[in-house]
Amino acid sequence: MRMVRAAATAVVLTGALWAAPSEAARTPLRDGTAVPVEVLTSDTALVADAITALGGHVTGSVEGEVVQAMVPAGQVRALAATPGAEAVQSPHNVSQLANPYTRIDAAIGTGTPGNEVALTNADAWHTANYTGQTIKVGIVDYFDLSLWNTAEHGPTPTAGNSFCLDTAGFGLCSGASTFAPNSNGQHGVAVAEIVKDMAPGAQLYLATASTVSDLRAAIDWFAANGVTILTRSLGAAYDGPGDGTGPLDAVVDYAVEKGITWFNSGGNGGVDNYVRRTVPTNLATGGYVDFDPGAGVDTWLRLDGANVALDGVRWANDWYLPAAQKSDYSVEFWVPTVDPTTQSNPEHWDPTGNASRITVVDAHQTAGANPLEAADMQFTPTNSYGSYGGITYLRIKLNPGSSVGATPDAMEIELASGLTELGYSQASGSSARPVVDSRSIGLIAVGAVDPAAGSVIAPYSSQGPTTDGRIKPDLSAPSGLTSTIYTGASGFQGTSAAAPTAAGAAAILQGAHLANPLTTSALLRSFATEYGDLGAPGADNVFGAGKLVLPDPPAAPALGYSARSKYVPLGAPTRVLDTRPAPDHVGPAVLTGPYPTQTVFEFHVLGTGGVPTTGVSAVAINLTSVGSLSAGYVQAYPSLRATTGATSTLNISSIGGPRPNFAVVPVGEGGNISVFLPVGGEAVIDVMGYFADNQTTSSDGRFVPIPTPERWMDTRGLGGAPLPLSFGGRPRLAAPGEVIDVPVLRTTAVPATGVSALVVTLTAADASANGFLRVMPKGMVNPQHSNLNCTPESAVANVAIVPLGANGQLSVGTQRSVNIILDVVGYITSGTTAAGTTGLFMPITPGRAADTRLAPPSPLIGGSIRRFQITALTAVGAPVVPGSAIGISGNLTVTQPQASGWLKVFPGFEPPTSNLNYGMSQTVAAGALLKLDGSGGVNARMSKTGHVIIDVNGYFLP
Known part of the structure; x- marks a missing residue:
């Protein structure tokens, strides 16, 4: 078996220990030979200085993760021993295409050219003139521009729209903006075609980058050119534990910080690519991992393919353990000396005694190496056995002196090329790979629904969870579409086709000013759940949030309200939505929480709680966050009429507790308002009133702000503000359960007649414990609402529009002992005033x-x-x-x-x-x-x- 790596030369060091996973690494290197290396490190500045001191030069880096450099070969060992250098390796190519091998015989890929446009409802948005205009979309891939068709792919890319960086010398570039001829160049052009089908008004920027440091540089180029959406239909070898950390995930974080929404193919590891096995704690030292999925024992994992490439062998549960506590494994590669296909039970034949061990890969975890072996390794067997051009066997050995530890190891093997043993692979967990596993709110990993018009996940589509238990993919999109590039019967398949479909939809939304780079993912996932939920209800590890389908577009580009509106108060605040489960739940059953962070949902507010079904331009509500999962904000806004995340309605500083706020929310498309919960948790909506539209003139329902806001009551007795009459002239805390009538300020600018309600600011201070206050018309019977939640930590205020009660007065009730302040900022006219x-x-x-x-x-x-x-x-x-x-x-x-x-x-x-x-x-x-x-x-x-x-x-x- 001939073994090679992606780079022309390869040196892997961990501390001062050599590992030689390639033929090139075993070749003696002269001191004068400069070799490309990547140094894994959390201190990039320290390592960069060391490289310079050793006579090398830095060619790129990812802050806090890796430094790429050219160094004299004779200094590589010294570099590995440098303080801060965690490992030295040959540069990894982070631009893998889909595994060329497959056993899938199902009738997938039955779409038609451009079919993704109709299937996602993007055609309706095109008709309404939403085409992604003004939006710049970046594509990271391989490109053969001789295949570029301006009718399908847009204007021919120029030097200003192209970027190519290949510092490791993989032969990908002919210049800073020139793509070298490449057998994979049709892939990027096909991706571009899908983006332009979905968002014909978008402008494309193309980039090829070979290493993670080159990709980091490409992000700078994209950002400098105003790109806000990036799509990458490529994979990469393992570089982290599968929990959203590692060099590539750091590049994703960097891109999102630069204002870029990143779409990535979710991976094609759903079948014959990924194997995960639990290694029991009683595995004997020197023993081998059992791959048999049942009760049998099989320590030989067959790999089929004339060219096999590994993403790696990983046991991520040990990633954060001290070196002495890590299980230490080595990976062995064997070739059979007889043809397995001629033996009994050929697919699962035991080659013991009939195989030759070719090499061993051992990075020595007990010396500090990460629990990862054979990452980015490629090899070609010396036989042509089987139906796929060759057979190799992989074995994983628990090194002598090592043990599994107190908990079993979760051993993962993933291939970038080749096939795992028949019946041994699994889909679950195959999404725990670089970029796809990102935690960033700006990263959308896209699975594939194939056939495109169907409702089943493609068998090849990778599935979650990540190693830390998060759902992946984030959503799914149509795939298996005929293109002008892939003209065969199966068309353009894979999650490679699904990712640009979703990216094109994002361009439509950003071009319509309905999302920004930090909220695009939340909005798309909400649409997938509402209009394309497949599999288990809600988000799952097969489809993610669901199959991407856009709602019908808004009727006009602008908000378009031309009708003047008057305020109509309800008889009492009415709870129309409470997403908490029963017995608290109010509203549609589908809107039941708790919700994860970065959730958007729509609520049909018309026709609820006394709000009419028509003729309403806005609602006055009290929005309350309950059980938040993080600090942040909550936004209520008109559905499909405003930018998700552009404004805020309330903010959360103390996680978990109730936090209300008053808001006037314009009604959006379909009579809906949307709630964006970056903090997750639950949402409660109480309606106080609504604004009736089509009012040429009106006597009632008009807001009159008084010239200077007035303080009508302060139980602290400060600043000359009136005390409640029931206090007998003495300042004190309101007692728990007490209802206090608010005195009318003798010098008020509010008229004695023609007033239906007051607009007030209610403040609670010095609360004895967590509780609530309510402001209401004097004499109100059995009130059920609250206006604010008080806390001992600080004073809390909220606004309310409160109808007048008996004697034209208001009352305030409190659950806890607290000081109460009430300010009046204006009033609502009654029907007795002139129109x-x-x-x-x-x-x-x-x-x-x-x-x-x-x-x-x-x-x-x-x-x-x-x-x-x-x-x-x-x-x-x-x-x-x-x-x-x-x-x-x-x-x-x-x-x-x-x-x-x-x-x-x-x-x-x-x-x-x-x-x-x-x-x-x-x-x-x-x-x-x-x-x-x-x-x-x-x-x-x-x-x-x-x-x-x-x-x-x-x-x-x-």
Whole structure:
């Protein structure tokens, strides 16, 4: 058997121990010969300095993972002994194509050219003029541009659209932007065809990169050219434990940090490529791993193929253990001395006594090597036995002196080329491979549904979970489509065809301003679950979230609300959705949590809880996060009418607890609102009222902001604010279970008549324990809602629109002992006022009007006042508010405050009131209805230094 590696020369070192997995490695090297190497290290700067000191030069790196270099051959051993060098290896080619061997005889690949466009509903988006226009899509692959057809693939790539880097000398490039002739060059052109079928308006950027460091450089090139979507239908050898860490996963993280959504083929390891076996703790030292899937014993794993390539042999459960605790295995390669196919039981013939051992690979785990052997190894057997051009046997030996340890080892073998022994492979776990296993929110691993129009996963499509138990693939897409490049009966198969299908769909969504690079994955997965869920309900390790299908497109590119709207309060806040399981659950059964992080779901709000089925432009809600899994934010927004992740509705600083916030949410396509849960957990929606559209003029339902917000009650007795009459003039904490009537401020600007409801900010401070407050019309019987959740750690505020009760008053009830502050910012007119347009509401596409974190960061200094312009903004993503607006509906957020304090936002003179309260380093949001000054802006003041964000979802007419 002749053994070769991808590189022309190969040296593998771990510490000072040699391992020689290739013929080239066994060849003596002269000191003057420079060889390419990769050094695995967590200290790239230290190793780079060592390389220079040894007379070499660095050719690339991935921060904290690997340094690639050319070094004198005589210095390789010294480099391996350098502090910080964990291992030295020949550079791995990270651009593997699909395994060319298969036993699959099923009728797959029965699609038609461009069929993925109809199957994903992309054709409906094209008809509505959403084609991915303005979006730049990068493709990492091999390319033969002589096959480029401008009618199918778009304009012929120029030097400005092409990148090629091959620092290891694999022969892939003829220059910085010139692809060398390559027998695999048709693959990338076929990928490009699918992207252009799906997103004909997108612009393509092509790259070939041989090593992980070259790929890192390609990411810089993509980012510099404004690429926001990358698709890569390639594999790579094992370089980590399968849990989303390792050099290639670090490159994914880097790309996402650069604003790129990465689509990757999920892998074709579902059949005859991947074997995983549990090694029992009682395996004797010097014993061999048993591959038999049943009760028998078989320590010889047959590999078929004239050219066999391994992704590696890995037992990831030992990855993070100290060297002394790792199981130490070696991998042996044998060739049969007689033809197994002529023996009895040929597929599972025992070659003992009839095979010759060719080589042993042993990286010595007890000396510090990772529990990984034979990664990126290729070899060619010296026989042509069998139906696939050769037969080899692989054995895995527990080295003398080593033991399995207290827990069994999960032994994995994956091939990049060749076939594992018939009946021995499995699909489960085959997705635990570099890039595919990434934890990043910007990485989408794509499985294949083949035949394309079917509802079954392709037999070859790799399946999860990852070694740390996460679901993979992330979603699936049609594959097996005839193309102008692959013209055979089976067409363009594999997850290689599925990934660009999903990438093209992403370009459509980004071009329609419905997703950004960090939220594209969440939105696509939500569509796959809602419109293409296959297999077990919800996400699973076969289909991921489901088969990708886009919903029907929005009716117009802009939000398009032209009807003026008036506010209609409900008789009482009504719970319309609670995703917690029974007995708490309210709403459709399909919307039952808990939800994982990065989840998007749609809720049909029209016709629920007293909201009409038609004629509604927006709803006023209290949105509550419960049981969050991480810190972050939650967004409620009009479905298919706003960018997922562009604004926020509430923020979570304390994981797990309830956190509510008031919001006015425009109603989106189909009468739906969407909820984006980057923090995961549960969501609760209480509706307070709605905005009825088509109001030319109206007497009732108009918002009138008072000139200066007023403090109507403060149980602390501070600043001259009124105390409740029941307090007898003495400040005190409200008692648990107490209901307090809010006194009417004698000097209020709120008129005595013509008022149906007040717009208030309710604040809880000094709470004795976690609990809730509710504000309600005076005299309300048996209230069931809450407006905010209080906590002893810091004051908490929230906004509410509250109908007036008996004697035109409000009441506040509390569950805990707490101080209560109530501020009034405006009112809603009643039917007794004269009809007019002033204060009617116009919902808009939610947008961010101000964010002091943006470069250059400019935090609001504690005690200072800064003005923020709200109207007539022209920046991309900014809300469109005309200069005539008198007020806005939106959300205020404070983040990174240096100490506990408050924020107040006001149009003119500074009021005694506040809009929200925050603790040190917390991120806190509060809904707001704000009056604008005469020039369309607001003033903001923080008591302590921090950053301020202002989001806007609508405005009020003059």
